[in-house]
Amino acid sequence: MLDLLPDNCTINAIAYRKADDVLVVGTDSRGVYMYHRKNLTTYIPSVEGTLRNDAYYAQCLLDSTTLLTGNSLILDTKTFSVQASLPKKINDILLATDLQGQVYYTKDIRLIKYNPLTGKEIIIHQEAAFVAHCITLLDSTIWVGSNIGVGKVIRDSIQWVHKTTFKSSQYGIKTICKDHEGNLWLGSYFQLYRLNMSTSKLDSFPALTNADIRDITLIRNKIFIGTYGNGYYVFHDDKLTPMPKGRKNELSNTHTFIDDRDGYLWMSTNRGLYKTHLDAVDAFLQDTTLQLDYYAYLEEDGIINTEFNGGCSPTHLLLPDGRYSLPSLEGLVVFNPRYTPHYFPKDSVVIEYVEIDGQRYRPENLDAIAANHSNIRVYYASAWWNRPTNQYVYLGMDDPDKSYRLSDVNQSAYSLGHLKPGNHTFLIRRRSGFGADDYVYSKLHFTVEEPWYARGWAISLFFLGLFMLTWGTSVLYTRSIRQRNILLRRKVDEQTKELLASNVQLEENVNKLAKTEIHLRKNIKVRDRLISIITHDILTPLRFIGQIARLGTEEKPTDAGLTKRALTDVQNAVHKLFHSTQNLLHWVTYHQESFKTTTINCSPFALVEQLIEDFSEMSRFQGNVLINDVPEDDVILTDPRILTIILHNLLSNAIKYTQHGEITVRSRIEHQWYILEVSDTGRGMTAAQLEAVHDGTTRHGEISVEDLTAGNGIGLSLVADLVQALHGRWDIDSPEGNGVCVRIFISLDSAPKV
Template sequence: MKIAKIIQLLFFFTAALPASGQEVSDFTEQHYTSDNGLPQNSVMQLRKDKNGFIWMTTQGGLVRFDGTHFVTYNQSNVPQLAGNRIIELGLTGDSTIYFKDTSFKVFSFEQNNQTFVLNPHVRNRAVILQSPREQFDIVRNLLPQDRRRVESLFTAFAAQVIYHQVGSRGDGFLRIGDVGLLYLRNRKVTFLKTFEEAVMSFDKAGTLNSRLYFLGPTGRIACVDSAGREYAVLARTSGGGAPDLGPNSQFFQQGERLFLHTPDTFYELSQPVGGPSNVLICKPVLKTGNIGKVFCYLNLPESGIQVVGTGTNGVYVFKKKQFKTVRIPGTTNNFYSQHLYQNNGILTDLGVVLPGGTITSPPFPLGPRSGILVDKAQHVWTYRLTRYVEERGPDLQLIRKFHSSLAVAELAQTPDGNIWVNTFSGNLGKISGDSIQWLNLPRKVNTFAPAGNSSFWASDGKGLFLMDVGKATLQDIPEMKGREVRAFYYDKNKTLWTGTYGQGYYAVRNGKATALPLDRNGYLLVVHTFLEDKRGFMWMTTNHGLFKCRTRDLYDYLDGKAKSVFYYYYDKSNGFGNNEFNGGCDPSSVVFPDGKFSFPSMDGLVQVYPDSIIDILPDSRILIDKFVVDGKEKPFSNDLLLAPSFNRVEITLASPFFGLPENQLLEYNIKGLDDEWYQLNGSLTITLNRLSHGDYSLQVRKKAGFGRDNVRLLTKNFTVKPFWYQTWYAMLFALCLLAFSFYLVVKLRYHYLTQRKKQLEAQVRERTKQLEYSNKLKEKIALLLAHDLQSPLHFLNLLSDHVAAALEKDRLDDVRAGTSEIKKAATNIHAFVKEINLWTKSQQEGFFLSKRPFPFDDLAKELEEFFKEMLLFKNNSLEFINPGGWEIHTNREILKAVIRNLIDNSNKYTTGGHIRVELDKLDEKYLRLSVSDNGRGMSPAELSKINRRIENVLTTAGIEQSSRLGYQIIIDFVTRLECKLEVESFVGQGTTVIISGILPSQPNSTEAVLTDTAPPNFTTL
């Protein structure tokens, strides 16, 4: 019987040997510590929830990881926690995360992403936490006697309790502490084992197919079945060897899967189908090297990702490299043209790559970027830098070679077996015998691809055309004008796919080219090759990586059924040596008979089995993480109502994705604001400022993978309440107010028109008075001029006769005296007329009086000189007094005319008397000018007329036919100077005239500062 078992074991291992002899796949490693996201470097437990987040416990709190961002939950944002240390992490019935703190309080997350207490106290218990209402306590479910038996195992200290369900809920293995193991069935304890060693600790045991496996102190594996039988287990790798077990080996349970960890390798364990029960097959799934003490492990086969948490080194994320880079040692590994060789090899310009090795001996290397062709007979055609075209057999032995006058770029075979070549200078020719027949074509052929025996798709670097060299026809594709086409692919639907250098890629159907959409980074501006796989995907290489999309999606775009295409992007983290693939050569990609693809790059041949690729698609849900209004978080499980006075809304989103960031693009739109879709920033935060009142809908979308309708969409409605003045009742009030305002405006308008009418009537009356005043003034001026000028002119006439008579009698002394008197009379008449002219100007409408500073003493000297002889005639004296040496700021000519008239009046009515002109200070701001005499004075009647004229200046009331014209001028001039005139006179005692309100000149002032600027079209003086 024992011999039979041994034979069975040997047969099993022999059968298993060839089935799984491949090496562990290579992985890209991402390492996270407290330096780049973690709150603390001890990662104790790992779980993946229903939304795709990876959760981990640390000494610094609970951490959520979405592939890019870490979010930490500890006492800073979950104040109910007893501390930052999380001692247990698990999943509820719907795969929602729950966690336990050091006070044994269990928390979970509600719909608003806020924590709540799932269970107030779970200590020394194994509880299945389905929901807040549905919770199943394994121990309390036992019959009373068995429950007491189990509870007696618990000490005063909290014990680790781990339950492994086998069959119905409540049945299975129960691990208590580090040494206790029970099996429960039908609410009873079927057996209880207590081990001497700590073989039941959290990472030393696990279940697989209703058996519990554990690691002994030396690393040997043993098994306990549901009946309590214990036996040793043989661990064998899939290659027939044994894993390197030791005291530090660990088990990690993940659902029904069990993993083994040795010092640097993780294995997935399985039992052999039909094999012995005491054997475990250990399939290596990850080699890590030395990353420190491992505390937890998470394997995600659907994405090829494995996560390892360590005790002191943080967490590691390993992503499977799905591409293999093939290199030829001793070469540059900068590959261009390649061709399938002997069905399982690749022929390149640097050599041949075969499953068993490489060939780099002559004729290799060929010229860089030289054309390579393996024809239907498996003959190899190449071009050498020596300007020879060579034909070699399948064994690479030379058959023939012939000279080419031009440098050959590409070689291609048409369906009839003819071989065609083109040159770097744009010539096209056909190989005939041992020579090339070059064609004389109207266009250059920089790149070409056969479309028949004599027809070719070609590009001259400035467009695309289809030419038939047999019929001598050429058809341009107008949409491709100016495009440098370098790649051609003709699919089964007779669509020509063309890749350009810098202008994107196109599909040509029925003689019309359509541009396909680019990726968001614009890498598809340069496309080197097109390959379709068996699953209906199109593969394209670029200068910045490799792209894949569903061919059906491309046709949906061409047919107008879709507005975009989902591109899946691969970069060198997937196993490339370099992101830059090579093109501009033919062929630039190869498909092996077994479906494997090969692409040339600047660092090796990148090869992949497209059917075995595991794509990490962005198909997780889009979730709202936070909805913050003016710095305060708001619940968002239901529709939101925002106050109208809010200033800022920040919406933080989350959508876990562990692939390349280029493969997940989130866009958002605020329906009710505009129709534009905006790309989300790296922080996945939307910021809104001061929206007007109304209903809005936040929409966030992303392409979840291939297919035109494969879109994830999040919609969240919210309303911004109106201010009180934006409500309907405010609108009604405003309408009523508007009606009242209209009524009020009409009333006010009527009142305004009435008042305006009164104002116009008053203006008419004022104008009438002014006209009367003007007419009276003109009348008086005419009378006064006739009166005042009559005597001087009569005197001049008599004096002229006297001078003429004296001249006839030769009395020269009389002539001189007469002419002197004529001059004096003429001067007086001229001064009088000048004053009248000045006064007349001042009466005009729009008269502008300019004011400037000037010394008063200079004016006094002029007046003294003017009145010198007149004063002698009346035997009067004139005195000017200016104690402060004042300079005054006013109109000099007007003031001079006023003073001259006042002095003239004093001289007329004073004989043998004294005339005094004094300038002194009135107050802090103004000066005062007084002209006084000791002549005969005025009668009360005359003084009354003058004062009445002063009081009624510019009105007809002040104009009297018998009044003095001099005072008429003086009063008007003083008014124009914006000064005040006062006259005091007593009969026999003389007259005093005071002008107050004269401005002194400011010290250190410049003329530019004091010069008045007259408005245009004004009369100025």
């Protein structure tokens, strides 16, 4: 140790600081020197007379005293001295030992089992396209990951549990892990997979697409995933969480995970060995806004080259004495977690002075800060006897739970900028351990003054001036308003009189225009309906009579039967024309508001009986039977003339659309209604025709020569209007193919107005 001191120097003092495990040596004029204990050891085994290879990858135990490295060296597990070497070269990336001490390695396209005691080799698998990328012991079974699938070694052969297809033999399954539910986790050069062993379902994780998976380890029922370039992740509660990569992304390349069973997690990387507490990991998984800090072990701790090797199987080796061996680019790094402590500073950070707009103040001499300041800058010192990498200093202002930020290792000042008036607290906390509350704090309390315009006297003066200004303005304004109101009142009175006169005249004109508009709309409606009615219900019978007359002039009347039928058709057409004209007259009268109602006691039976007699000839021509099923003693208070017109139209329609059937008129009383029902057994109506009737259109559309009686648009329209004149209602239904039933509802409680 003295060899590290300068030549020709005198030691004046020696002190040991147990809290940091640091030995301090003071010299006369050559400065102060600090010595740190190296708790890690790097071994670089070599064989005399052979080419030295300092880079190490895979390792496996042969027995309790020896281990085998990927470069074919057999080493002592305590001293790491070379005991022997294999006579042949093997793949230095993949090694595994089963429970019987058999060694598994690969060579070219072969997976080989080797017995160290007998030297016997057995080829487990050989295939032209086969390249193994992982060999590992899980649940007492050797598992193999390759470019063609994942399988386990059973009776010296591979039993494949999942086949894969990679674009090249250079790609394959390079790490395998089994979780507490029995799922198999697989890592490749560009994806993470989860294989359900019960259902064979394979899940992938988009967040890790194109990620080079280096290691998968189950710790505390959580899956830890290390990658090359993407940091490390933890899968827990069905959620994949990216973990912090360190202050300067030191954990971007994470090769292995070690649970030391004392609550700490160790990770080898390309930039050293890092350690954190598993409780802190759990807390971060619950709340990712929390800080997760790491303790670094670097060259000063005994590591020759901090670039550890990964991508091999296994990524680390647990030795029988509790130590771990980690492969690196320069040798094997060996350490015992239990005897590799960490040292965090125990003293709080010292706040040296505060600079306000270039003027410096000691914290104890800091008076209230003027409100017009531009910038406040706090200078602090965080001296420590250990390396700065493992010092975590956090800065916060007023609300530290939300505003703590990690300072740079070389940072010694923090700018607060301009602060609003009030009481403030600047906090500096330094991590003193891995616990959630392991911090030492420094606090700076200070006050920023209110600006002069926000002080009490200034506010009082402002409101007094505002009051006087408001009062003076109010007095002047009141006088002006009073004068203006007098003039305005006179003008308002004059204009009000004019507006009242104009309003009366306007209301009279509006009423006249409204009545004129109603009258015009009604006349237009009547005109349109008249055109429609004349087109269908009058012109069509006339056209038909004209056709019969033309046929009569062209044909010789030799056939008496033909002549009789023609005359009968003419008679029916004339009858149709008569009723259409009569309906037209009634409809026009109704819409010209000259249709008056007269209510008297009348017998519905007598009205129906008279109509049956009127339609007897037409009914016989159609081969129909008319039935009056209205009780003879029924007497109602209504207008018999209007009721006769309604029944006349309904019977006429029923006879027209029924052949060789029955038309029945019946009545009944329901609640306050007297109901007259006209039903037939004719061809009925479709749903579209019923909808057209309720919309006020014709029943069957246009009139044809073959069915002269088809036009009845005026009839049903008249029925609807006349039923309304009787303060009644009507409805119609027709089960298709089963005739039509029309019901007229006449109120028994009130008669129509005379």
